[in-house]
Amino acid sequence: MRISAEEMAAGKLLPETVELAVNLIKANGYVLFEEVLPRAQVDNLYDRFVEILEPAMEKHQFNPEIGFHNGTNHVGLDLPFRLPFNDEAIIAHPFVTDVVDQILGDDCILNYFHTNTSVQGGKKPQDVHADTGSRYGDRCTVNLPIIKLVVNFPLVDVNENNGPMEIWPGGTHLHPDNWYGPNAFSKSKLAEHMQSIKVLMPAGSILIRDDRMWHRGTPNRSNQPRPNVALIYTSAANAPHIGSIQIPQETYDQLSDKAKRLLRNEKIGFPVVEPY
Ligand SMILES: O=C(O)CCC(=O)C(=O)O
16 A cells, blocks of 8 residues: 555554554455655665675575575575664654554564565575464464564565565465464465465565465566565564564664664674674
8 A cells, every 4th residue: 555645744654544554464464555765765775785695695605696595596684783774764663563563562572683685596486485383283273363473675676577575365364373384285386276466566665464474485587686674573472582683782772762662572782793
């Protein structure tokens, strides 16, 4: 959906927009807010991200021409908790927190600060997957309440050509818990016969999705990487006891009250981890 000019100027969604977004996630598995972040901010994020992607790929000997990760050329990389990545507009965007708080509770936490990049030259899509496993293995045959939302910010315009995420909305987040476990029927086999959407979105859009909704990364046929920032918000009751994002004390102290609350379980007082 496109956010109205009035809401963009106010930096706040109207209650009816929040309600619509919440219900879209509940019914369909996701909501997309198109083109929210300013282009200059996204371009800067992209440039700074490429500065860490390239050495990280070199370190892991990922050569796009030879191909890696089973020919998908997909890379997952944690972000260092520093500017421009930890800007409040990324970690605690009011459009996101208003929606996330309604679904997960306003005491939810942010416990994943990551990126997924479809690097150019990929030949194969990823397997169709959910971003979570079952909570009770094979034992639970009913759908359980949502505990995690994934929030993606594309750092380039995503089109048919540059490796859009493909999603299977409309119900794949509403299966019984054991459908997300290792012994569930192959999602890739089923997905071939089901309807999917390639998520085409302008840079700076915000995709909020139930982490159980089936999806996959697709090959990037352009000549530049297609990164998505990927954050995970988790309900407080289901949050890991020990966080993993390392945040220097002085960085934490400068965050807004909302961002501090979101990150309260993380490793505060630890140095920033560089991804290479
Ligand atoms: O950003 C994307 O294309 C999705 C990637 C993905 O689902 C994954 O790496 O697990």
